[in-house]
Amino acid sequence: MAERFVTRGFVGRRNTAEDRERIPPGQYLTTDFPVLSAGPTPHTPLTDWTFALGGLVRQPVIWTWDQFLALPSQDFNVDISCVTKWTKLDTRWHGVSLDILLEHVDLDTRAQFAIAFSDGGYTTNLPIPDLVNGQAFIAWQYDGGPLPPPHGGPARLVVPHLYFWKSAKWVRGIRLVEQDQRGFWEGLGYHNRGDPWKEQRYDGD
Amino acid sequence: MTATLEWQLATVTAIRDETPRVKTFTLSLPAELPHLAGQHYDLRLTAADGYQAQRSYSIASDPTLAGQIELTIERLADGEVSAFMHDVVVPGDRVEVRGPIGGYLVWNADGGGPILLIAGGSGIVPLMAMARHRASTGSHVQATLLYSSRSREDIIYFDELQRLHSGDALGVFHTLTRSQPPGWTGYSRRIDGAMLEEVLAKSDPAAAIFICGPTPLVEGAAEGLVGVGLAPGRIRTERFGSTGS
Numbered sequence: 001m002a003e004r005f006v007t008r009g010f011v012g013r014r015n016t017a018e019d020r021e022r023i024p025p026g027q028y029l030t031t032d033f034p035v036l037s038a039g040p041t042p043h044t045p046l047t048d049w050t051f052a053l054g055g056l057v058r059q060p061v062i063w064t065w066d067q068f069l070a071l072p073s074q075d076f077n078v079d080i081s082c083v084t085k086w087t088k089l090d091t092r093w094h095g096v097s098l099d100i101l102l103e104h105v106d107l108d109t110r111a112q113f114a115i116a117f118s119d120g121g122y123t124t125n126l127p128i129p130d131l132v133n134g135q136a137f138i139a140w141q142y143d144g145g146p147l148p149p150p151h152g153g154p155a156r157l158v159v160p161h162l163y164f165w166k167s168a169k170w171v172r173g174i175r176l177v178e179q180d181q182r183g184f185w186e187g188l189g190y191h192n193r194g195d196p197w198k199e200q201r202y203d204g205d
Numbered sequence: 206m207t208a209t210l211e212w213q214l215a216t217v218t219a220i221r222d223e224t225p226r227v228k229t230f231t232l233s234l235p236a237e238l239p240h241l242a243g244q245h246y247d248l249r250l251t252a253a254d255g256y257q258a259q260r261s262y263s264i265a266s267d268p269t270l271a272g273q274i275e276l277t278i279e280r281l282a283d284g285e286v287s288a289f290m291h292d293v294v295v296p297g298d299r300v301e302v303r304g305p306i307g308g309y310l311v312w313n314a315d316g317g318g319p320i321l322l323i324a325g326g327s328g329i330v331p332l333m334a335m336a337r338h339r340a341s342t343g344s345h346v347q348a349t350l351l352y353s354s355r356s357r358e359d360i361i362y363f364d365e366l367q368r369l370h371s372g373d374a375l376g377v378f379h380t381l382t383r384s385q386p387p388g389w390t391g392y393s394r395r396i397d398g399a400m401l402e403e404v405l406a407k408s409d410p411a412a413a414i415f416i417c418g419p420t421p422l423v424e425g426a427a428e429g430l431v432g433v434g435l436a437p438g439r440i441r442t443e444r445f446g447s448t449g450s
Contacts, residue, residue: 040427188308204209
């Protein structure tokens with residue numbers, strides 16, 4: 001729209017200057033932790049749980065739950081933004097960086113994209129550069145306790161610089177591929193990359 | 206894929222009280238794109254200094270209605286957008302919207318098959334679009350609704366649901382969790398396994414299941430259905446709010 005429309009009578013809330021720096025456009029601050037999932041919450045026993053890193057690698061790696069928790073892990077304090085418009089600041093997680101996981105495989109030079117896959121059939125796609133250099137991790141703790149199943153426990157991918165649907169709940173592995181393949185929401189009209197600072201909510205944004 | 210979803214300036218042509226906390230806004234759209242029952246629109250408000258707030262609202266109306274959509278909006282106590290819509294907006298006002306959005310919690314009468322709808326509070330809205338769509342297209346597929354509200358006055362679309370029940374063979378089961386009027390014949394408790402089994406027995410065994418409502422209700426209903434042996438893949442959900450725990 002060339003001239004900005006103004007809604008009659010709307011003033012709205014103002015975030016503090018400090019928060020404005022951290023809240024992407026079109027988002028509002030919440031202190032809750034809303035739950036959004038497309039189906040029932042899966043409950044995979046930890047004895048059956050594995051995490052697989054495969055696809056275009058020389059030798060795929062599969063970790064059991066105990067092996068996964070024995071990887072070098074760390075705390076993460078990140079701001080998260082959901083495409084449904086809420087942003088939550090200073091969320092506290094504990095888990096393993098994707099950089100650590102990727103050190104365990106020899107990546108084929110053709111590998112460009114990652115497909116995260118989850119219990120329940122959910123998938124999401126990301127360019128590999130969005131997963132490395134401390135930008136992404138697999139978390140099994142939230143706010144000092146085990147990650148609750150409605151929030152993606154036992155373990156979820158967290159990619160805080162992208163809309164939160166990219167942070168696949170109940171994640172069971174990552175497949176590295178040459179050609180990009182749209183995941184669950186990406187195939188239903190949501191943006192392929194989902195950068196909240198560019199408001200990449202839906203296709204074409 | 207699809208073209209960019211452009212913001213458009215919709216005119217509020219009617220506002221209807223549904224319950225003390227819920228209103229339905231009829232919006233006339235300059236460019237309405239076809240949508241499916243269950244999809245939503247984003248609504249954007251802009252202040253004079255450029256500050257903007259956006260929220261998503263489910264489409265309540267039947268998709269075959271041309272040129273307009275209805276959004277049924279619950280006024281949240283701390284709702285920046287919902288309180289403005291309830292307290293300030295009058296017919297003739299304009300708001301920016303874009304949509305339709307969302308392609309998973311959707312149902313089409315044409316080939317959609319039987320449905321079991323489970324709603325909590327304002328979670329009825331996208332499911333009502335399905336029930337209305339089924340009625341307006343004369344679809345005869347089996348359809349059942351289990352709807353949880355706090356009290357009788359909080360039931361959205363009560364009279365219309367009665368009409369859909371008597372006129373269009375929509376199975377309707379209400380449960381009231383907080384208070385019940387004298388002579389109430391529906392359920393009087395939160396949705397539980399026994400209630401789900403009774404409703405399942407009166408639904409089509411092949412029904413696609415759609416659950417929408419507050420997170421604890423959706424978690425409980427979905428887990429209850431999986432617990433009695435339903436395949437998780439048959440259940441599509443939309444939650445709002447936090448876990449409440």
